Amino acid sequence: MNAEALLGCFAAPACIVTQVSAGMIIGMLIFLVASGVTLIFGVLKVVNFAHGSFYMLGAYLALTVYGASGSYTLAVLAAVVGVGLFGTIFERFFMSRVYNADVLMQLLVCYAFILILDDVVKIVWGGDFLKMGMPREFALPPIKVWDGYVPPFYAFLTVFAVAIAVLVGALLRFTQFGKIVRAAAVNRQMVSVLGINTSLVYALIFGLGSMLAGLAGALAAPVRAAVPGMGFEILIECFIVTIIGGMGSMAGAFIAAIGIGLIRSFGSIGFPLASEGVMFAIMAIMLLVRPAGLFGRKAS
Amino acid sequence: MTARMENIIGILLAVAVTAATLAFGGKALLDVLMRLAIFGLLALSLNILVGYTGLVSFGHAMFFGLGSYTFGLLMQSGAVSIPVAALLTLVAALVWGGVVGMFCIRLDDIYFSFLTLAFQMLLYSIIVGFVSLTGGDQGLMGGIPRPPFLGLDLTDPRQLFVVTMAVFVTCVLIIRQIVQSPFGFALRMIRDNAERARFLGLPVQRYKLIAFVLSGLFGSISGILMSLYVSGAYPNFAFWSTSGDVIFMIILGGITVFLGPLIGAAVFLLLNDNITRMTEHHGIVMGVVLLAVVLGLRKGFLDLLDDWWRARAGAVR
Numbered sequence: 145m146n147a148e149a150l151l152g153c154f155a156a157p158a159c160i161v162t163q164v165s166a167g168m169i170i171g172m173l174i175f176l177v178a179s180g181v182t183l184i185f186g187v188l189k190v191v192n193f194a195h196g197s198f199y200m201l202g203a204y205l206a207l208t209v210y211g212a213s214g215s216y217t218l219a220v221l222a223a224v225v226g227v228g229l230f231g232t233i234f235e236r237f238f239m240s241r242v243y244n245a246d247v248l249m250q251l252l253v254c255y256a257f258i259l260i261l262d263d264v265v266k267i268v269w270g271g272d273f274l275k276m277g278m279p280r281e282f283a284l285p286p287i288k289v290w291d292g293y294v295p296p297f298y299a300f301l302t303v304f305a306v307a308i309a310v311l312v313g314a315l316l317r318f319t320q321f322g323k324i325v326r327a328a329a330v331n332r333q334m335v336s337v338l339g340i341n342t343s344l345v346y347a348l349i350f351g352l353g354s355m356l357a358g359l360a361g362a363l364a365a366p367v368r369a370a371v372p373g374m375g376f377e378i379l380i381e382c383f384i385v386t387i388i389g390g391m392g393s394m395a396g397a398f399i400a401a402i403g404i405g406l407i408r409s410f411g412s413i414g415f416p417l418a419s420e421g422v423m424f425a426i427m428a429i430m431l432l433v434r435p436a437g438l439f440g441r442k443a444s
Numbered sequence: 445m446t447a448r449m450e451n452i453i454g455i456l457l458a459v460a461v462t463a464a465t466l467a468f469g470g471k472a473l474l475d476v477l478m479r480l481a482i483f484g485l486l487a488l489s490l491n492i493l494v495g496y497t498g499l500v501s502f503g504h505a506m507f508f509g510l511g512s513y514t515f516g517l518l519m520q521s522g523a524v525s526i527p528v529a530a531l532l533t534l535v536a537a538l539v540w541g542g543v544v545g546m547f548c549i550r551l552d553d554i555y556f557s558f559l560t561l562a563f564q565m566l567l568y569s570i571i572v573g574f575v576s577l578t579g580g581d582q583g584l585m586g587g588i589p590r591p592p593f594l595g596l597d598l599t600d601p602r603q604l605f606v607v608t609m610a611v612f613v614t615c616v617l618i619i620r621q622i623v624q625s626p627f628g629f630a631l632r633m634i635r636d637n638a639e640r641a642r643f644l645g646l647p648v649q650r651y652k653l654i655a656f657v658l659s660g661l662f663g664s665i666s667g668i669l670m671s672l673y674v675s676g677a678y679p680n681f682a683f684w685s686t687s688g689d690v691i692f693m694i695i696l697g698g699i700t701v702f703l704g705p706l707i708g709a710a711v712f713l714l715l716n717d718n719i720t721r722m723t724e725h726h727g728i729v730m731g732v733v734l735l736a737v738v739l740g741l742r743k744g745f746l747d748l749l750d751d752w753w754r755a756r757a758g759a760v761r
Binding site: 241246259391432 | 494498500502547550551553554555557558559561562563565566569570573684688691692695699725726727728730731732734735738739742
């Protein structure tokens, strides 16, 4: 615990700006992964435990494509499309076989994929930390905010993540596809009786959720080192966020993710060893006081 | 066959295996059986939750890690004897299991799995972060002292083997007693229909908590045995992959037959050792085997055997 450093930081606007922007990008990455999990769970009622590995896959794909083409735009696209496709295949050939089995089976299918993907990444990219560095597109002078400086990529990442979240939300709320999805979440059988191919809807939603994970991975590549096993770390944070924010609530996940991001970044100054503990403490208090989470509907 | 008969046969079998190993077996067989006893106990203890209560804990390794670290640290302090250290470790597991369990059992299904996993990672990060006490990534180094007690010297591998087997058999018998007791049947009822159990006046939450704590206690005993066996404790004991491995063992062996997890542990260790010897890409092979079992067989080996047995018995009748 280093309260002095923390207070010192709160006294200096430059430090606050730096830490808030760092916290925001951590939060946004967690939010993107968590929203993928939430989306899939909301409709399909299964939890993709392998979602963190999808995020990892996205980061590595972006790294490779950026290395080959030098275009970050292309890298992001490749990660989104690649992981989206992978997720759809995973759903069609593996996950869909255990929808009616119990949680244990679903967990094990995902666990098998976590093992396999970690190893595949090790074979293809090696087990060491890989760094992408700041993409050329963002080699710009930092933006001056208040008394501090924010790297342009940080600002881009935050705005972009929010925009994507709004876009997905709008897709579900205002389009025909969104209506079908929401109906399928309530009663799959009824929707399929109406002549709609619900298997396709499920695969698309799983693909969409996976794309969010791939996007998060691609956005993480410039600011975080890629390493096998990186998926699991974010998965845990993602679960904490879902529990604090309320299960199935995107808004809750958003607020909780920002909270966790800020705790992480300020915690790295004030209480580096305890920042994890603080996250758990908040989760524990939430479970005691409001088991359904910030925005969750009352648990049955 | 009555339950008592089965118990007696089980004890006799264990004694025979132990005696035969001591008489004819070499160091290698001793090691294999000790690891089987340790992981078998870990898998059986988790099955109290998974198989009998229907709660899929993905954080069982926390008790394994907690047991081995607490016991190892107590022994390294030099202040207590082995039995006292083991007892204190159980108290620690009781407290941790009680507190963590109180949170976890508030949630059902997949969220229960999340939360157990999260608490396990909390313990893991404490172990890795608290370097001055636990040695961080390196693990508990310098060996665990094993002063003689009650005329037993556990530095002798043969005596350690006998004690491990004795503890293992005792724990298995107690677990069996638990799952065959009215309490055990109440757990099955909670698994099958928690709501109905509640209507009948069963204190469902309290029973779940007791099951959680019991499962944790036996898990920590397995951890104690492990720290004695390797004379140390390592962070990966409390890592999520260990939890995953234990679930893997349970599913390999089967969750419906009492000794299923033990058979699963045997198959798992056999697979694991051979794969590790043959290839460094052990994750891929294990992952594919797991997929084959889950999607192909859809049941553990003893479950299949049990089905076949019942079908045959039905045909004869």
